[in-house]
Amino acid sequence: MTTIREAQRLGRAHLHHSPSPALDARLLLEHVLQRDHAYLIAHDDEPLSVDEEAAYRSLLKRAAAHEPIPYLIGHAPFMGLDFIVSHHVLIPRPETEQLVELATAWGRGKAAIRAADVGTGSGCIAVSLANGLPQAEIVAVDLSQEALEIAAANVARHAPERVGLVRSDLLTALGPGLDLIAANLPYIAGHEWPTLSIGVKSYEPTLALHGGEDGLELIRELLPQAAERLRPGGLVLLEIGWQQGDAVAALARDWFPAAAVSVRADFAGHDRIVAIET
Ligand SMILES: C[S@@+](CC[C@H](N)C(=O)[O-])C[C@H]1O[C@@H](n2cnc3c(N)ncnc32)[C@H](O)[C@@H]1O
Structure with a gap:
């Protein structure tokens, strides 16, 4: 199971083309989990559900194909x-x-x-x-x-x-x-x-x-x-x-x-x- 911390690491690796991979990964994760930055910090060992991980991976794929983060998070x-x-x-x-x-x-x-x-x-x-x-x-x-x-x-x-x-x-x-x-x-x-x-x-x-x-x-x-x-x-x-x-x-x-x-x-x-x- 992937934790919040691991998901952010995965995101940073996927978005290496971006000038701000850590921020982009965090914004996508906040969007998927419907949680704010403080929550991600305080619960970084919490696992993502299967659906959350799938949604996050799908957004990472779109972001890696250069779709702007604001369009992905709305x-x-x-x-x-x-x-x-x-x-x-x-x-x-x-x-x-x-x-x-x-x-x-x-x-x-x-x-x-x-x-x-x-x-x-x-x-x-x-x-x-x-x-x-x-x-x-x-x-x-x-x-x-x-x-x-x-x-x-x-x-x-x-x-x-x-x-x-x-x-x-x-x-x-x-x-x-x-x-x-x-x-x-x-x-x-x-x-x-x-x-x-x-x-x-x-x-x-x-x-x-x-x-x-x-x-x-x-x-x-x-x-x-x-x-x-x-x-x-x-x-x-x-x-x-x-x-x-x-x-x-x-x-x-x-x-x-x-x-x-x-x-x-x-x-x-x-x-x-x-x-x-x-
Ligand atoms: C560069 S965007 C600016 C959007 C927004 N004002 C901003 O600053 O983020 C230009 C906008 O002009 C609109 N637009 C293009 N041609 C137009 C026209 N002939 N009459 C009115 N709006 C037009 C587009 O649909 C688009 O929303």
């Missing part, structure tokens, strides 16, 4: 909260927290704000905006109905009744009068596709990744729609690929000639966000 962290994820949504990335932080810093102290999260996926940005900006009215849109269902579950979990969810091609289903538009749209260019990890390109939804030939197709479409809907004094925040800062800033200046357009870098010094302040 959740991922973002801004200190736990978000439900499925294969229909992008796994929330820590880099995107910077966009939320810029948005909430800008909106804090402002009276009433109407905000839109474009391409909401799991709803991680919209939910975090709802928590950071209690006075804001927030609408989140996505083209994918399946993604909207996951976003709805996350809204119910973390910000009930704070976020309206609308199926929409970018902003087309929304009217004017927005103060804040936040968008982490697909921005992977065609030529970058071969460089993506197997875990990303085989398991994350193409609709969440592929930004057309140069990666900027969706952003190019969004900007005129945003220009029609943003109120004076408003802010647009676009997450971008690390080589897209100059190109997106130039597009932003075309559609918002009077705005202050800036490119913000992430902690690694790579272009990450374009901000348009009108």
Whole structure:
């Protein structure tokens, strides 16, 4: 019979391709046993049942084939909260927290704000905006109905009744009068596709990744729609690929000639966000 300790050792050996084999094995085991980390430490000589061991081995096999751990366990962290994820949504990335932080810093102290999260996926940005900006009215849109269902579950979990969810091609289903538009749209260019990890390109939804030939197709479409809907004094925040800062800033200046357009870098010094302040 395999104990919790032996199961973790087995997991680490199976997941040697991963940069974090011990953590991955532990998360899978916690999921199978429906127990937390403290329990695994305190009961490491407890045996797994036959069914638990079979379920664990099956997840290890999928993880060894590069299926991302959040898809296997059904959740991922973002801004200190736990978000439900499925294969229909992008796994929330820590880099995107910077966009939320810029948005909430800008909106804090402002009276009433109407905000839109474009391409909401799991709803991680919209939910975090709802928590950071209690006075804001927030609408989140996505083209994918399946993604909207996951976003709805996350809204119910973390910000009930704070976020309206609308199926929409970018902003087309929304009217004017927005103060804040936040968008982490697909921005992977065609030529970058071969460089993506197997875990990303085989398991994350193409609709969440592929930004057309140069990666900027969706952003190019969004900007005129945003220009029609943003109120004076408003802010647009676009997450971008690390080589897209100059190109997106130039597009932003075309559609918002009077705005202050800036490119913000992430902690690694790579272009990450374009901000348009009108
Ligand atoms: C990069 S993911 C971002 C998901 C989430 N906002 C996040 O930051 O983790 C992009 C999202 O945009 C959605 N999307 C793609 N094309 C769209 C379109 N034309 N209109 C609305 N949403 C779209 C995808 O379904 C996906 O959920």
